[in-house]
Amino acid sequence: MPKQLNTALLQIAGKTSGALIELNNVTKQYPNQPVAAVQNFSMTVQPGELIMFVGPSGCGKTTTMKMINRIIEPTSGSISIDGRDVLSLDPSELRRHIGYVIQQIGLFPHMTIAENIGVVPKLLNWSKDKTADRVHELLTTVGLEPGDFAHRYPKQLSGGQQQRVGVARALAADPPVMLMDEPFGATDPITREKLQAEFLRLQASIGKTIIFVTHDFDEAVRLGDRIAVLSNRSQIEQFDTPANILANPANDYVSSFIGLGTAIKRLVLIPVTAARLGPASAASKGGTTVRTTDSLRDALDSLVLTGLPALAVVDELNKAVGSISVDQISAVLGAEVPILTPTAEA
Amino acid sequence: MVFPTATSATPVVRSRTARRSDEIWSIKRFMTPAVVLLVLVALFVGLSNMTLDSIESRTLNADYIIARVREHLGLTVVASALVAVLAIPTGILLSRTRSRTLKAIVLGIANVGQATPAVGVIILLAILWQTGYFTALVGLVVYSFLPVLRNTMIGLQQVDENVRESAFGMGMTQNQVLFRIELPLAVPVILAGLRTSLVFCVGVATIATFINAGGLGDMIVNGLKLQRYPVLVTGAVLVACIALLIDWVAATAEDVMRPRGT
């Protein structure tokens, strides 16, 4: 590899927490296909942003993402990371500095969990000790006890545990950029919610630039800093924050994609404290409480589940600060409200 | 005695080419006969340009060669037909029995049988009984019996349990399920066994010459003994061509007779 390219890679590699990604007029045209899979896609992603690509299957969202690490080669256009032209770098070298997680996880069945996580460090010629330390650290980060899990094989893990290893493996060499293709798509709803919450907490501390592909709009609302709603040929119908998309869908396509229940989806983004709370004494007896850090969606869930007219709201010290009822939640949706930043809360 | 492994007991995966009926008669299909024809023409041209001595011309003439080919094919076809008539019904009967031990014993014998060298079986038969055509025939039948038997049993066993259950659920009797569901679905596996046994037979018929049962093996053995390589090569090439053609015919039959939709 020519020297200046090597330097370019080192600059991408040296930066571990978030890089600027720019896609400019990127097009993918397969031979013998009448229309392009992706046409003139342009987007700028700021360092540390978590961008969600949402769209129906076949709309080209995955193709677009896979061109960033050149699993799919673009037909035309340019892609750069921190100003370095991705297409002029050696693809294998490039990919060692971009984390990659796919829905099927793709753990190597013949390697232990530790070996799986250590693949990229080994490709980068890290020392054994450094790799071992990193594996230990990452397993702890994703909530798997290293002593227990490092020497197991993938088939001995549950789906959720495997997906955690998949994320740990992608983070192994501390890449500035992560690409995630429906990473939680194959897990059951309860596990998925848990993984999403853990993932948000993780991202809050590592601040990677992440492109996250999903077909689940709720997941996009829950996780994304910004959401790109895509239609055929990966056309951007709207690219904005979850709150803005929910409040002002750009067109009918976006509205239909959001579907019914816009109000309830918006509740995810609004903290309980944004509501005008009733007196603590109004709360029904029953022990179920809502935390001040919860969203209104959590509060509504609890109200529906318990069937009680009002629930107590408690602070971090478990001290009641007020009560909340369905009427008070409705009142919030009718007014201008402050919006939660999703990365800061889950 | 060498055979294409085609039973599900040996997990070698058979290539899945030429499955659909429109693919059965593709150009690829005629590669084997074309190559065989080319080889035979080359052999003929080579021999006609050669001056043969008296020993060579005694064997390298049409009458002698046709007689040997006829013996070879006769032995192969009769043995294979006997095997089909004997081994398939035995396989069906065995798969009807509920005794797992009996099945295990038979499959165990089949596996040990496969480890037995054909040349050993033929020569032992000659020593214990007699030399000649009938001994060779018995040897061939004994030897090719096992692959067909085993494939019949495996073919019937591998029918999807859900298919079998839904057939019973529709009110079919044991025999109806056997003849209308299980056997048709087992046809590809049974045919693969027959194909194996045919190719087997061509090979074992070659070594039948050791016990004076004729066939093209005579030419190989005589050519070797008398140091007449044209004779040896002619015999070997003819046997190889017959084996390839028989395998080709069997493969074509397999594809034609495979139940639609599988």
Add this chain to the structure above:
Amino acid sequence: MTLDLNGLLAFWARRWDDILELLGEHLTVVVVALAIAMVIGVGVGMLVWDKPLPRSAVIAAAGVALTIPSLALLALLIPAVGLGWTPTVIALVMYSLLPIVRNTIVGLREVSPAIMESALGMGMTPLTVLLRVQLPMAWPIILTGVRVAAQLTIGVAAIAAYVAGPGLGQFIFQGLSSLGSKNALNFALTGTLGVVLLALVVDAAFVGVTRSTTSRGLRA
């Protein structure tokens, strides 16, 4: 002629050294042929597994070799390489190629697209993927092919004695040539039983080899 058990035991006692030597030769020629066939078969499989045309050409060619009767194949080799070990090893290698090449190709192709993609996505070069991911995952399947080849070649090697090849076949043909004498049955039976025994022992050995050389993560 009928079997005389005491005679057979006496024959074994008298010929023990010969029996062991032929058994050793038989095993050696099979192991040598399998080793050569593995290098060629796995190598060729790695070269063609992802190229449809060469792939079917290789499998077809190996299939032809396996269809040709062993005596004919051995005979065809004699004018070119003479008698003895050489034609035997070449013939055994040719018979071994189909199961080994075919299983190598199947094994390399069987690795799921998800695993291939995540390997490439992590920055492995295609060669690294082949050597560190596909080959280890295909290993049990390749070994199964070698195991099938071993069973085949142990039997074929018995015929090779006719072209002055090594191994237990020599006893079988000695039985044939002494047809009528009282030792004929002892020779042929000893040779045949020796081959069966060798085949069963080698097959059992493969179970052990497969277990000890396959990643624990791949075992059922």
